[in-house]
Amino acid sequence: GAVVSQHPxxxxxxxxxxxxxxxxxxxFQATTMFWYRQFPKQSLMLxxxxxxxxxxxxxxxxxxxxxxxxxxxxTLSTLTVTSAHxxxxxxYICSAGGSIxxxxxxxxxxxxxxxx
Amino acid sequence: xxxxxxxxxxxxxxxxxxxxxxxxxxxxGNPYLFWYVQYPNRGLQFLLKYITGDNLVKGSYGFEAExxxxxxxxxxxKPSALVSDSALYFCAVRVTTxxxxxxxxxxxxxxxxxx
Numbered sequence: 001g002a003v004v005s006q007h008p009x010x011x012x013x014x015x016x017x018x019x020x021x022x023x024x025x026x027x028f029q030a031t032t033m034f035w036y037r038q039f040p041k042q043s044l045m046l047x048x049x050x051x052x053x054x055x056x057x058x059x060x061x062x063x064x065x066x067x068x069x070x071x072x073x074x075t076l077s078t079l080t081v082t083s084a085h086x087x088x089x090x091x092y093i094c095s096a097g098g099s100i101x102x103x104x105x106x107x108x109x110x111x112x113x114x115x116x
Numbered sequence: 117x118x119x120x121x122x123x124x125x126x127x128x129x130x131x132x133x134x135x136x137x138x139x140x141x142x143x144x145g146n147p148y149l150f151w152y153v154q155y156p157n158r159g160l161q162f163l164l165k166y167i168t169g170d171n172l173v174k175g176s177y178g179f180e181a182e183x184x185x186x187x188x189x190x191x192x193x194k195p196s197a198l199v200s201d202s203a204l205y206f207c208a209v210r211v212t213t214x215x216x217x218x219x220x221x222x223x224x225x226x227x228x229x230x231x
Contacts, residue, residue, distance in 0.1 A: 006159070034218065043206065043223040044160075049216065057216065093159055095219075103148055103167060103210060105219060107159035 002028045004096050006108025013084055014116055021079045021111045023094030029074035030096035034105070035067075038091040050077040084115045118143045118211045122222035129197045130230050137192040137225045139207030148210035149190040150219070151181055153203050160206060166190060177201070197229045 003026040013019050023033055031052045036044040048069050049057040056069035066088075068080040077096075081088055091112050095105040121140045129135045141147055148167050152160040164175025166183040174180045181192045190207060207222040 004159070032217075041224075044221045046218060046220075049218055091157075095160075102165075104150070104162050104165060105160075106162070107152075109159045110157065112157070 002026075002097075002106045004094065004106045004108045006094050006111055008111060009109060010112045010114075012114045012116065015085055016083055019081045019084055019113060021081075021092055021094075021113075023077045023079070023096065023108050025075045025096045025106070028096075030077075031074060033071060033077040033094055033096040035069060035077075035079050036093045036095070038093060038110070044093060047079075052077075081113065084113070086115045089113055089115045118209070118220060120207050120209050120220050120222040122205075122207055122225045124225050125223075126226045126228060128228045128230060131199055132196050135194050135197045135201070135227065135229070137205050137207075137227060139190045139192065139222055140188050141190060141207075141209050142188065143209050143211055145212075147190075149181075149183065150208040150210070151175065151179070151190075151192050152206045152208060152221075154206065154224075155203050163192070163205075197227075199229045199231050202227055202229045 005024045007022045033050040035047045037047050038044050046059050047062045050069045050071040052071045052074050058064045071077040091110050093110045094108045097105045119142045150165045151163040154160045163179050164173050166173050171183040179194050183190050205225050208219045210219050
C-alpha cells in the first residue's frame with residue numbers, strides 16, 4: 001500500500017519554542033492531507049485539512065495562528081506548533097489519500113510532542 | 117450532526133473465539149465507512165471499507181464487517197481472535213460538506229485478546 005512518512009517521531013522542546021512536523025506521501029500525490037491530534041486513550045481529533053496550493057481549513061476551536069499548516073507540494077505538508085506550551089503536548093498524526101487510494105487514508109506513524 | 121459511535125471502550129475475548137467490535141453511524145446520504153487499527157505509538161492502519169455493493173466486506177488479517185443500513189451499523193468481526201489482534205480499533209465515516217470532505221472517527225475500542 002501507499003506510504004506516508006511523518007517526521008520527527010518524537011520531539012521534546014522548551015516552552016515558547018516552535019516545532020515543525022513534516023508529513024510526506026512517498027509514492028503518491030496527495031492534494032489533501034489531514035492533521036489530527038490524539039490525546040491519551042482518546043479518539044483522533046481533526047485539527048485541519050491541508051490543501052495543496054491553498055490555505056488550510058481549520059476545525060472549530062483550533063487556533064490557526066498557533067498551528068500553522070503549509071502544503072507547498074503534492075507530497076509534503078507541514079504543521080508548525082508555534083510558541084509551544086505544555087498543554088500542546090500530544091500525539092499528532094497526519095494522513096493522506098489521493099485519487100489512487102479509493103477513499104482510503106494512509107496515516108503517518110505520528111509525532112509525540114512533549115513541551116517542557 | 118454527523119457522527120460515529122463506538123459504544124464499547126474495551127472488548128475482551130478469549131483467543132480462538134469470535135470477536136465483534138461495534139460501530140454505529142449517523143450521516144446524511146450514503147455513508148463511506150472504514151475500520152482502522154492502531155498499535156501502540158503507531159499511526160492507524162487501514163483494515164477495510166464499505167463504499168457500495170455487497171454489505172459484507174472482507175479486509176486485512178481475516179477481519180470483516182457488515183454494513184446494515186436499517187440499523188445504521190458497521191460492526192467489525194473476526195471468526196477466531198488472535199492475541200496479536202489486541203490493539204485499538206477505530207470506526208470512521210467520510211463526510212462531504214460544501215464540496216470538501218473529511219473523516220470523522222469514533223472514540224475507539226480497545227480489543228484485548230486473552231491467551
